[in-house]
Structures are given as structure tokens and as C-alpha cells.
Amino acid sequence: MEYRTVTSEDMENVGRQVAKKMKGGDVILLYGELGSGKSTFTKGLVNELGVEDVVTSPTFTLMNVYDAKHPQIKKVVHCDTYRLRDKDDLEEVGITDYLYKPDTLCIIEWPDKVSHLLTGNSNIKISIEYIDSERRKIVME
Numbered sequence: 001m002e003y004r005t006v007t008s009e010d011m012e013n014v015g016r017q018v019a020k021k022m023k024g025g026d027v028i029l030l031y032g033e034l035g036s037g038k039s040t041f042t043k044g045l046v047n048e049l050g051v052e053d054v055v056t057s058p059t060f061t062l063m064n065v066y067d068a069k070h071p072q073i074k075k076v077v078h079c080d081t082y083r084l085r086d087k088d089d090l091e092e093v094g095i096t097d098y099l100y101k102p103d104t105l106c107i108i109e110w111p112d113k114v115s116h117l118l119t120g121n122s123n124i125k126i127s128i129e130y131i132d133s134e135r136r137k138i139v140m141e
């Protein structure tokens with residue numbers, strides 16, 4: 001599946017569309033360069049799942065956990081591992097309590113940093129590529 005966006009509003013809408021395809025236990029591995037729109041995508045996705053809290057980038061907290069309003073997905077977990085120093089830090093904040101749980105959807109920015117934790121079989125790879133300063137291509141495997 002492939003999408004193209006021009007504005008950050010489009011990107012949020014792609015997040016919303018992708019949210020409709022997700023089920024509990026899925027883990028989204030979100031690839032894309034700095035500033036490509038990963039957090040913008042996540043904001044749309046998380047909002048579509050009925051999360052009312054403001055979605056901020058968990059850069060300093062590593063992980064945000066939201067309560068969702070969805071028949072099957074009860075929690076949405078957003079991790080941004082960009083500033084992760086020690087690869088065990090994310091384990092310490094409790095990510096393994098959430099990964100692949102049937103009532104939880106996880107979204108991981110910069111997943112290669114914690115690939116040792118992402119060994120389940122319900123990974124969904126999504127990559128955001130720059131076309132130019134505003135246009136992006138989003139590819140979902």
C-alpha cells in the first residue's frame with residue numbers, strides 16, 4: 001500500500017486511514033528521516049483510535065501510553081527511540097509489557113534501535129520518504 005501527501009494535514013489523514021486497518025497486538029515499525037512526518041502520522045493514527053489526549057512526541061519520555069476507544073484496541077503505545085542511549089532503557093520503561101498484547105497497538109519510531117525486542121510476528125513496516133520539502137511518500141508493507 002502506498003500513499004502520497006503534500007501537507008501535514010494529509011499526513012494525519014494517512015495515519016487515520018492506517019488506523020482503520022490495525023488490530024490489537026499489531027506493532028507498527030515506523031521508518032523515516034528526521035522531520036519526515038512520523039509524529040504527524042502518529043497523531044492522526046492515535047486520534048482515530050479515540051485518544052483524546054494531546055499526542056506529543058515522547059522524545060524525552062521514550063514512551064507514551066494512551067487509552068483508546070476502540071472495540072479491540074484498548075491502549076496505544078508510542079515510542080520514539082531516537083535519543084535512546086542504552087538499548088535496554090526501553091525495556092526498563094516497560095515496553096515489553098505492551099508489545100504484541102492483544103488489546104494494545106504499539107508504534108515505534110526508529111525501530112532498528114530496539115530490533116532485539118521486535119521479534120513477534122505481527123510487525124507492520126511503514127516508511128515515510130521525502131520527495132521534496134513538502135511531499136512525502138508513505139509505503140506500508
Ligand SMILES: Nc1ncnc2c1ncn2[C@@H]1O[C@H](COP(=O)(O)OP(=O)(O)OP(=O)(O)O)[C@@H](O)[C@H]1O
Nearest residue numbers: 005006007008011034035036037038039040134136
Ligand atoms: N507532507 C507532509 N507530511 C508531514 N509533515 C510535513 C509535510 N510537509 C511538511 N511537513 C512538516 O514536517 C514536519 C514533520 O514533523 P514530525 O515531527 O511529524 O516529523 P518526525 O519524523 O516525527 O520527526 P523526528 O524524526 O524529529 O521525530 C512538521 O513540521 C510538518 O509541518
Ligand SMILES: [Mg+2]
Nearest residue numbers: 038039057080
Ligand atoms: Mg517524531
